[in-house]
Amino acid sequence: MKQKLLTAIAATMMAASPALADLVIVDTSYRTGPYAANGIPFSDGYQDYFTLLNERDGGIGGEAVRVVECETGYNTEKGVECYEATKGEGALVYQPLSTGITYQLIPKATADGIPLHTMGYGRTSAKNGEVFKYVFNYPANYWDGASLAITHLVEQNGGSLDGKKVALVYHNSAYGKEPIRTLEVLAEKHGYELMLLPVDHPGQEQKSQWLQVRQQRPDYVLMWGWGVMNQVAVQEAVNIRFPMENFIGIWWSGSENDVKPAGDGANGYKALTFHNVGSDYPIYADLAKYVVDAGKAAGAGDQVGSVLYNRGMYAAMLAAEAIKTAQEMHGVSDITSQQMRDGMENLEITEAKMAGLGLPNFGPEFKVSCQNHGGNGFGAVKQWDASAGEWSLITEYYQSDQDVITPLVKEDSAAFAAENNIEAGC
Amino acid sequence: MPETLVFAMEVFLNGLMAGVLYALVALGFVLIYKASGIFNYAQGVMALFSAMTLVGIMNGQVPFAHLINATFGTDLHYFGWNVPALLAILLTVVVMIGLAWAVNQIIFRHLVNQEPIILFMATIGLAYFLEGFGDIMWGADIKKLDVGLPQGINEAIDEATFQIFDYGFFIDNLDIVATIIAAALVFALIVFAQYSKQGRAMRAVADDHQAALSVGISLNFIWVMVWSLAGFVALVAGIMWGTKSGVQFSLSLIALKALPVLMLGGFTSIPGAIVGGLIIGVGEKLFEFCFGIGQCFGGFINLGGATELWFAYVLALIFLVFRPQGLFGEKIIERV
Numbered sequence: 192m193k194q195k196l197l198t199a200i201a202a203t204m205m206a207a208s209p210a211l212a213d214l215v216i217v218d219t220s221y222r223t224g225p226y227a228a229n230g231i232p233f234s235d236g237y238q239d240y241f242t243l244l245n246e247r248d249g250g251i252g253g254e255a256v257r258v259v260e261c262e263t264g265y266n267t268e269k270g271v272e273c274y275e276a277t278k279g280e281g282a283l284v285y286q287p288l289s290t291g292i293t294y295q296l297i298p299k300a301t302a303d304g305i306p307l308h309t310m311g312y313g314r315t316s317a318k319n320g321e322v323f324k325y326v327f328n329y330p331a332n333y334w335d336g337a338s339l340a341i342t343h344l345v346e347q348n349g350g351s352l353d354g355k356k357v358a359l360v361y362h363n364s365a366y367g368k369e370p371i372r373t374l375e376v377l378a379e380k381h382g383y384e385l386m387l388l389p390v391d392h393p394g395q396e397q398k399s400q401w402l403q404v405r406q407q408r409p410d411y412v413l414m415w416g417w418g419v420m421n422q423v424a425v426q427e428a429v430n431i432r433f434p435m436e437n438f439i440g441i442w443w444s445g446s447e448n449d450v451k452p453a454g455d456g457a458n459g460y461k462a463l464t465f466h467n468v469g470s471d472y473p474i475y476a477d478l479a480k481y482v483v484d485a486g487k488a489a490g491a492g493d494q495v496g497s498v499l500y501n502r503g504m505y506a507a508m509l510a511a512e513a514i515k516t517a518q519e520m521h522g523v524s525d526i527t528s529q530q531m532r533d534g535m536e537n538l539e540i541t542e543a544k545m546a547g548l549g550l551p552n553f554g555p556e557f558k559v560s561c562q563n564h565g566g567n568g569f570g571a572v573k574q575w576d577a578s579a580g581e582w583s584l585i586t587e588y589y590q591s592d593q594d595v596i597t598p599l600v601k602e603d604s605a606a607f608a609a610e611n612n613i614e615a616g617c
Numbered sequence: 618m619p620e621t622l623v624f625a626m627e628v629f630l631n632g633l634m635a636g637v638l639y640a641l642v643a644l645g646f647v648l649i650y651k652a653s654g655i656f657n658y659a660q661g662v663m664a665l666f667s668a669m670t671l672v673g674i675m676n677g678q679v680p681f682a683h684l685i686n687a688t689f690g691t692d693l694h695y696f697g698w699n700v701p702a703l704l705a706i707l708l709t710v711v712v713m714i715g716l717a718w719a720v721n722q723i724i725f726r727h728l729v730n731q732e733p734i735i736l737f738m739a740t741i742g743l744a745y746f747l748e749g750f751g752d753i754m755w756g757a758d759i760k761k762l763d764v765g766l767p768q769g770i771n772e773a774i775d776e777a778t779f780q781i782f783d784y785g786f787f788i789d790n791l792d793i794v795a796t797i798i799a800a801a802l803v804f805a806l807i808v809f810a811q812y813s814k815q816g817r818a819m820r821a822v823a824d825d826h827q828a829a830l831s832v833g834i835s836l837n838f839i840w841v842m843v844w845s846l847a848g849f850v851a852l853v854a855g856i857m858w859g860t861k862s863g864v865q866f867s868l869s870l871i872a873l874k875a876l877p878v879l880m881l882g883g884f885t886s887i888p889g890a891i892v893g894g895l896i897i898g899v900g901e902k903l904f905e906f907c908f909g910i911g912q913c914f915g916g917f918i919n920l921g922g923a924t925e926l927w928f929a930y931v932l933a934l935i936f937l938v939f940r941p942q943g944l945f946g947e948k949i950i951e952r953v
Binding site: 231403 | 758789925
């Protein structure tokens with residue numbers, strides 16, 4: 192009897208186990224906790240894109256994609272636990288979606304030979320592929336973001352920021368401090384005065400910072416915030432009547448969640464982005480047909496077309512294209528994580544490719560190489576229209592100041608290589 | 618008048634206003650601790666849950682919609698009506714009373730005479746449960762809360778101070794409303810505790826559970842009443858903070874702001890929560906202004922900002938050195 196029972200349990204477990212030949216993608220999501228409102232749309236977009244590929248195309252190169260979701264709660268310890276618990280499934284790539292988790296995973300993933308894609312977050316100098324062989328942060332990083340914001344302001348001021356005052360309201364963490372060095376170097380180049388205003392986690396109370404803005408009267412305010420910090424900052428800016436068109440957030444401070452609580456007052460607020468907005472793209476018809484209407488959406492299907500849904504979908508698209516590249520390079524459909532790394536390192540995103548995927552003009556063109564894991568640093572500025580309740584791009588994609596950023600990346604990555612005895616090279 | 622002094626005055630006034638908001642959160646802790654000796658770790662989550670419930674009722678949101686839709690394949694989200702703010706607040710109060718009853722029936726009724734640490738741990742469990750329950754019931758998205766409270770700069774103060782100092786002070790209308798509501802709340806709570814039959818029973822329970830039971834006071838009733846009051850205070854705090862930032866998970870973290878207030882004001886004093894809040898609010902704001910960003914004494918000390926969070930605790934600890942029970946707390950004397 193006991194033997195029969197054990198056999199039955201074993202048979203049930205085997206029947207419930209997924210097929211082993213799938214392409215495994217781990218989605219380290221956060222649908223709970225303080226940042227759930229942002230984690231849900233990203234995860235929905237990330238998973239829905241792979242579901243679309245499975246349902247419409249039968250996977251990638253004939254191989255089905257199996258998404259393994261692991262809840263991190265945006266907690267670094269849980270993120271590392273997720274990595275350890277899922278890497279044995281044959282994960283091809285991790286998108287940690289947290290700078291804290293990224294920092295913890297860089298040495299682990301490098302040792303395990305599994306690539307990380309930290310899209311627009313994480314360690315900026317990971318752009319140097321000669322040092323960070325398994326870390327990719329294309330299409331843009333925080334230093335690109337700092338430069339893109341300043342370039343936008345320079346253009347608005349006829350080519351010079353001489354005598355201007357620029358304040359940075361930032362989350363007082365490794366993430367928030369990332370742009371400071373770049374902004375300091377850019378201040379020397381463009382002649383503006385930089386004013387730093389750190390905000391402690393979680394950022395629910397920012398009266399001191401915005402009284403400073405009111406008293407010191409900076410011409411522009413940049414923001415590196417996340418979660419509730421964004422909503423409070425936008426509301427406080429509205430309260431002190433700071434001109435919203437002079438307030439620019441990084442791409443993590445530019446979702447609908449960040450502006451809607453402030454209502455009409457948030458009209459004109461700007462944010463940087465490395466992908467387009469809205470749902471006016473051919474791919475959304477396919478997403479509706481094969482995923483949402485078919486009842487296969489990862490979430491409630493109510494996030495489609497939002498900023499963070501689009502970002503998650505874009506991240507999945509980049510992962511899928513890297514898989515295709517790896518399959519072509521190695522001539523196999525069931526690739527390994529090492530081969531995935533090769534695919535990511537040889538990824539090229541062109542306008543023709545994006546149009547073919549149903550995402551014309553959705554993101555900048557870029558090419559990854561062994562030396563450059565971060566793309567070409569292109570981004571754009573978008574602006575919030577409160578009455579229409581939507582973002583719209585107000586600039587073309589333009590490049591960050593590579594003359595400033597390239598030396599900074601080299602310097603920081605060289606320091607990391609020296610600290611960790613890494614021999615740089617391709 | 619020197620510009621720095623004028624700015625410091627503006628910071629001082631805003632510190633007072635911020636202190637009132639901290640005190641609103643601290644009040645909920647005090648009520649429960651005073652009546653039952655329980656440090657309610659779930660107070661911040663109660664503020665979140667009450668605010669989520671209020672927005673959900675106002676917007677006519679179907680509770681547990683995601684769960685229902687996922688289980689039955691339906692597409693329910695909203696009932697299609699909007700409830701006026703005042704009625705929605707009343708209905709939320711009813712929900713919070715129901716929650717208080719459930720908390721007492723399911724958890725604390727079974728933990729009478731347990732060690733304080735056991736009761737504290739039970740509130741930790743309650744906090745995690747409510748976090749998840751609130752998410753399942755109302756969703757995790759950020760919700761705009763508008764019960765008609767004014768927000769933004771107060772024009773009258775701006776103009777009046779501009780006439781005097783040639784610089785208009787910024788005082789948020791919402792902070793002024795919060796101050797008025799907090800004052801009324803504290804007054805009502807003090808009157809209730811001192812002069813009503815139930816209030817006196819609550820104080821008797823706080824003094825000695827067994828003695829109160831022996832004279833016929835229902836411990837269950839008093840605990841449900843106190844948790845209901847704490848739920849009401851949590852709702853008020855949730856409305857004020859939720860109006861500022863939208864109703865979202867982070868509302869539960871406002872409890873962090875209440876801890877130094879409680880340490881300073883004492884865990885058992887309602888006026889202590891207010892005075893503690895004001896001292897912490899003003900102290901942290903002025904310290905940030907003077908030494909955090911180096912605006913005083915020619916920038917002699919400039920710590921680079923973001924000092925408020927830790928300075929609030931340092932300030933509370935300094936007070937504790939001289940009054941371990943807090944400014945208004947009851948002195949506990951235990952004889953061998």
